[in-house]
Amino acid sequence: MKQNKPIIEMKDLAKRYDDDAGVYDALKKVNLTVLEGDFLAIMGPSGSGKSTLMNIIGLLDRPTSGKFILNGVDTETLSSKQLSKLRRDKIGFVFQNFNLLPRLNIMQNVELPLIYKKVKSSERKRKVREVLRQVGLEDKIKSRPNRISGGQVQRVAIARALVNSPSLILADEPTGNLDTKTGIEIMNLLKSLNSQGVTIIVVTHNPEVVHYAKNTVLVRDGLLTEKEVKK
Numbered sequence: 336m337k338q339n340k341p342i343i344e345m346k347d348l349a350k351r352y353d354d355d356a357g358v359y360d361a362l363k364k365v366n367l368t369v370l371e372g373d374f375l376a377i378m379g380p381s382g383s384g385k386s387t388l389m390n391i392i393g394l395l396d397r398p399t400s401g402k403f404i405l406n407g408v409d410t411e412t413l414s415s416k417q418l419s420k421l422r423r424d425k426i427g428f429v430f431q432n433f434n435l436l437p438r439l440n441i442m443q444n445v446e447l448p449l450i451y452k453k454v455k456s457s458e459r460k461r462k463v464r465e466v467l468r469q470v471g472l473e474d475k476i477k478s479r480p481n482r483i484s485g486g487q488v489q490r491v492a493i494a495r496a497l498v499n500s501p502s503l504i505l506a507d508e509p510t511g512n513l514d515t516k517t518g519i520e521i522m523n524l525l526k527s528l529n530s531q532g533v534t535i536i537v538v539t540h541n542p543e544v545v546h547y548a549k550n551t552v553l554v555r556d557g558l559l560t561e562k563e564v565k566k
């Protein structure tokens with residue numbers, strides 16, 4: 336079992352937004368280690384810096400200072416091209432503002448990352464069927480996004496995150512818009528992926544979601560104020 340290797344190491348990491356509206360220190364001196372195979376919940380009040388942290392973990396944004404080491408690689412040394420490749424190959428995103436393309440059916444939406452990756456058509460179809468089966472949406476392959484429920488949209492998001500076989504899944508409020516029952520379904524799905532070895536990081540306001548996690552950290556005013564709690 337690959338268990339104890341760190342997948343994420345952050346050392347005195349800070350993020351300052353500096354634009355027309357002013358300067359804002361969204362993250363100040365964050366120190367965090369996440370081990371392979373972890374299921375980490377990130378909690379904290381609105382505006383505390385959770386999404387900022389997730390964007391940095393997901394290589395969508397760079398820290399202003401400090402270190403961010405992903406899979407043993409210091410991300411500061413990587414070009415934006417290398418970052419995109421790493422993002423595409425290693426990380427699956429389930430973000431709330433996830434938009435399915437309305438003119439494409441579910442199959443085509445999930446297939447997109449593989450088209451970017453130039454995977455050949457027959458292999459794409461096989462893989463898309465496999466992940467849609469995993470999230471229980473095989474029968475919706477031909478449906479348009481506006482013909483499926485909110486929970487199903489979220490499951491398509493997970494399928495799209497899974498299609499590249501990522502080693503890390505980042506989910507920012509994955510149950511935010513869902514009713515309790517559907518939220519539980521999504522969390523069970525993430526849990527089952529975790530038990531297959533995928534590292535999961537979930538941002539949530541929902542204390543129920545924390546029960547699915549192995550560890551929890553709390554972000555407050557740009558600082559991690561609670562150490563990882565081992566259950």
Ligand SMILES: Nc1ncnc2c1ncn2[C@@H]1O[C@H](COP(=O)(O)OP(=O)(O)OP(=O)(O)O)[C@@H](O)[C@H]1O
Nearest residue numbers: 352353354359361380381382383384385386387388
């Ligand atoms: N692109 C940006 N430019 C300037 N300030 C930003 C930017 N993105 C976020 N911020 C600010 O940084 C702080 C942290 O934002 P962030 O989105 O990380 O919070 P959050 O913890 O995810 O909140 P929520 O729970 O509401 O999603 C907020 O005060 C926000 O206004």
Ligand SMILES: [Mg+2]
Nearest residue numbers: 385386387507
């Ligand atoms: Mg947020």
